[in-house]
Amino acid sequence: MQLLTPAALADRWQITVKKLAHDRVKGDGPAFVKLGRAKNSPVRYSLEHVEQFELERLRTSTAR
Numbered sequence: 001m002q003l004l005t006p007a008a009l010a011d012r013w014q015i016t017v018k019k020l021a022h023d024r025v026k027g028d029g030p031a032f033v034k035l036g037r038a039k040n041s042p043v044r045y046s047l048e049h050v051e052q053f054e055l056e057r058l059r060t061s062t063a064r
Contacts, residue, residue: 003047004044004045005045009045030053031045
């Protein structure tokens with residue numbers, strides 16, 4: 001399993017690491033792995049889940 005750091009995913013999506021952290025708190029965004037129990041334990045994103053998340057959000061129109 002290939003894992004991405006929050007910085008790598010933020011770069012991929014051209015957003016901030018802070019936005020990713022905010023989305024994790026809200027329960028939005030792709031599934032992630034927390035590597036430890038401590039509050040400041042590293043977070044990683046599975047490339048497979050990131051790609052799945054992206055595919056699920058493909059749209060052909062901006063209308064709902």
